[in-house]
Amino acid sequence: MEMDIDDMCKAKGEEEKAKPIVVILMGAPGSGKSTFCEHIIRSSARPWVRVCQDTINNGKAGTKVQCLTNAVTALKEGKSVFIDRCNLEKEQRVDFVKLGNPQVEVHAVVLDLPAKLCISRSVNRTGHEGNLQGGKAAAVVNRMLQKKELPKLSEGFSRIMFCQNESDVKAALDTYSGFGPLDTLPHGCFGQKKPDTKVQLGIMKFLKKVEAPSNAGSSASSIHGSAASQIIEEKNSCCGGKETASSLSHTAGEEVKGCQDPGVGSTSRNGSSSDGPILAFPSISTADFQFDHEKASDIIIEKVEESMDMLGNAKLVLVDLTRGSKILSLVRAKAAQKNINPKKFFTFVGDITKLYSEGGLRCTVIANAANWRLKPGGGGVNAAIFNAAGPDLEVATKEQAKSLVPGSAVVVPLSSASPLSSKEGVTHVIHVLGPNMNPHRPNCLDGDYVKGCQILQKAYASLFEGFLSIVRAQAKLSQESNEKIKLEPSQSQGHSKDGPRNHSPTGDQKNKRDAVPEHEKSKKYKGSQNEVGGINSLRAGKVNAENDKLDVSTSKAWGSWAQALYHIAMHPERHKDTLLEILDDVVVLNDLYPKAQKHLLVLTRCDGLDCLEDVRKEHLQLLTTMHAIGLKWAEKFLDEDASLVFRLGYHSVPSMRQLHLHVISQDFNSKLLKNKKHWNSFTTAFFRDSVDVIEEISNQGKATLKDEDRLLSMELRCHRCRSAHPNIPRLKSHISNCRAPFPPSLLQNDRLVPAPSNANNP
DNA sequence: GTTCTAGAAC
DNA sequence: GTTCTAGAAC
Known part of the structure; x- marks a missing residue:
């Protein structure tokens, strides 16, 4: 469907300059598309028409052709148009992109909020209609999100704005609310998070499935797909800089x-x-x-x-x-x-x-x-x-x-x-x-x-x-995406990058957090990977020496309940009955609150080494020993049960003092795994694989910590297929059945330890 | 780390 | 009404 440029110009008459535009919204149900339009229509000086397929037919759902017709009419009247439908797939939006012409720019606004948020909003909104509740809403949103394809400038958009959290949405609202009839907006991609800035997950990891997995009908349908589905992951070419950079270079000061x-x-x-x-x-x-x-x-x-x-x-x-x-x-x-x-x-x-x-x-x-x-x-x-x-x-x-x-x-x-x-x-x-x-x-x-x-x-x-x-x-991120592309050279249409993710908190969580008074926030703050010195050290009680008041001794920084492992490490002989093994450098014990069928700890006996943050090159030998002992025990368990798969690693910020390596089977079948923090501490980047820690200590002299609070409060995703789940019970019921392969990042570098017979297919 | 519990979500 | 989460206390 093409716009008739002449008609449009005539319609606008002499005044000219005022150019209508088409803004194609993209987002799952519950992502806030309609609210977005309504907000702008209320506050904008530009005349807008919202074309919503759900209501276009006298308040009822209509057809795509109706939407296109209404859009053309509005444009002829000099009005700008919001296309308010999911538009998650390229195919679904191609005809709307064609509304563009030299006089009419087509923009995309992508509302890529966390699946969980969309699900909860969908549930709330449709609850009274009784047709899309609970798991159904989750299934619908999850299924739609599986198919989502990131828009690219090459589709015909002159401008794309990605919104991955509430503040991005706010920014987009501000942009379009203040976008007067005579204004223009810069072209290019905006809002796509820079690689690994820790702010976001979301849309950067875009997924495309070639075929649906056999179990796609369940409410826990996988996002990453199962063995049956082929997942292609690619760093989206329109984001992260190249096109933005080129658009900037045109405007760079001469x-x-x-x-x-x-x-x-x-x-x-x-x-x-x-x-x-x-x-x-x-x-x-x-x-x-x-x-x-x-x-x-x-x-x-x-x-x-x-x-x-x-x-x-x-x-x-x-x-x-x-x-x-x-x-x-x-x-x-x-x-x-x-x-x-x-x-x-x-x-x-x-x-x-x-x-x-x-x-x-x-x-x-x-x-x-x-x-x-x-x-x-x-x-x-x-x-x-x-x-x-x-x-x-x-x-x-x-x-x-x-x-x-x-x-x-x-x-x-x-x-x-x-x-x-x-x-x-x-x-x-x-x-x-x-x-x-x-x-x-x-x-x-x-x-x-x-x-x-x-x-x-x-x-x-x-x-x-x-x-x-x-x-x-950034280097690591681009290297990883290169590896991904190499892995799937023939299928480079997808848009995801795997590996440890930095998910954003859901919008509502963010709001709650924002409501916390400032002093509370800083009290709870535990430092982040990006934070250097200062507060991060404060948490461990190791503040710059020049600030005497803050220079508390290490032991005081840990609560009394956090000392248990330290006492065991210092006096293993007093705990002989609970210890599995006592060596010169380490002791091995079952985690008191196992979060999986097999969950044990390899605990260093070195005094003064409380957590990963304290580890330096001189501890490399110790780390290797801990890993070897952990591996030995994992292998022992694998002898007994070849269906298990183990992962060895450290918590970025442990709750218990005294450096300890978790050796944990990936079934997570334990009634003691009760909350989000438990889950995310073993399945997000917060969990630092022992192999990676050793590599980092050896190369950089210290370990990278991923200790953002947000990692622990992230939406719940299956560690295998990455599907999102609204709560712990649902998640647990999903993981008890999910047999999807582990994400590629875990399959690399021996991060997972399967039984020898399963080595190629953990 | 866990337990307890208020109150939100369902 | 029950389930679930998240914050405080320990």
């Missing part, structure tokens, strides 16, 4: 105001990040905090030098607003003196919030010289960055931490709705708090440069470490 220092390094201006991520950072503490510039420049150089080997193709850029900046010249001179690779580290004169638009330097990560409360305002870089990033940054920051200890940093993923993200290509802001030498500011060190230098060193170390964690996470 006039390059930013100025790279000639003496130290050089990089091409436009698209300069194409060959590696760049961290732009201001000099910490040398402005308002009045830290000595000579000392600060030494520390910058020292810390930059230390990071050089780990950078890979990533780069560091020290940024200052003014060309004559003293700190910049000092650093430049010292970098040259030390022969620091100018391609990996250089200085740049420009506004750190406009590096791309004004300077042509694309930095995916920028550092902020934050205040301890992580509040906007103040002045200088902090005020500038919070201003430029918009309110999203404040919200995202609060999710990560409430305050910062001097010498620490916190990584904050930036929502794609933030102008810093859309205009400058920034994916993360790292807040850093340096030492303060200014008596008019909090925590003044009164000229104590011994402490001051230590803190500044820590601050830069934390900053660079935070940046490297982002770089590593």
